Amino acid sequence: MKAAMGYLAGLLFGLGLAISGMTDPARVLGFLDIAGAWDPTLMFVLGGAVVTTFIGYRLVWRRGAPLVGKAFQLPSRRDIDARLLGGAALFGIGWxxxxxxxxxxFASIGGLSAPLAAMLVAMLAGWYLARRW
Structure with a gap:
C-alpha cells in the first residue's frame, strides 16, 4: 500500500508538471530571464504549490498519524553546512x-533529447558522488 501511495503521489506530481507546462525548459529559462522576455508562469505554479502545501499540511497534522505508515517521517537535521550550500549552488547552476x-x-523522459540526457547523466553522477562523499 505504501508503494502504491508513493506511485500515486508521483503520478499526480508528474501530471501537474506536464499540465502546467513546467516540463518545458524554455518556460523555466524564460522565468529566470528577468532582464529579457520574462515569463511569470513558474511563479504562479510555485505560488499554487505553496498554498496547496500550506493547506494540506494543516489538514494532515490534524490526523496525528499518516494514512499509510506508523508515524510521520520528518527531517531532524537543521544545520547548514558546506555540503548543503554546495549542493544548492550546483542545483541552481544546473537548473x-x-x-x-x-x-x-524525469517527467520529460518520454521526449528524450540530448540536453535532457546530459542533465540526467550529470544529476545521477552528482547523486552518486554525494552518496560516496
Missing part, C-alpha cells in the same frame, strides 16, 4: 543552464 530540475526532467 539555470538546462531549464530542468529533477521532477520535470
Amino acid at each position: 539555470g543552464l538546462s531549464g530542468y530540475c529533477p521532477g520535470p526532467a
Whole structure:
C-alpha cells in the first residue's frame, strides 16, 4: 500500500508538471530571464504549490498519524553546512543552464533529447558522488 501511495503521489506530481507546462525548459529559462522576455508562469505554479502545501499540511497534522505508515517521517537535521550550500549552488547552476530540475526532467523522459540526457547523466553522477562523499 505504501508503494502504491508513493506511485500515486508521483503520478499526480508528474501530471501537474506536464499540465502546467513546467516540463518545458524554455518556460523555466524564460522565468529566470528577468532582464529579457520574462515569463511569470513558474511563479504562479510555485505560488499554487505553496498554498496547496500550506493547506494540506494543516489538514494532515490534524490526523496525528499518516494514512499509510506508523508515524510521520520528518527531517531532524537543521544545520547548514558546506555540503548543503554546495549542493544548492550546483542545483541552481544546473537548473539555470538546462531549464530542468529533477521532477520535470524525469517527467520529460518520454521526449528524450540530448540536453535532457546530459542533465540526467550529470544529476545521477552528482547523486552518486554525494552518496560516496
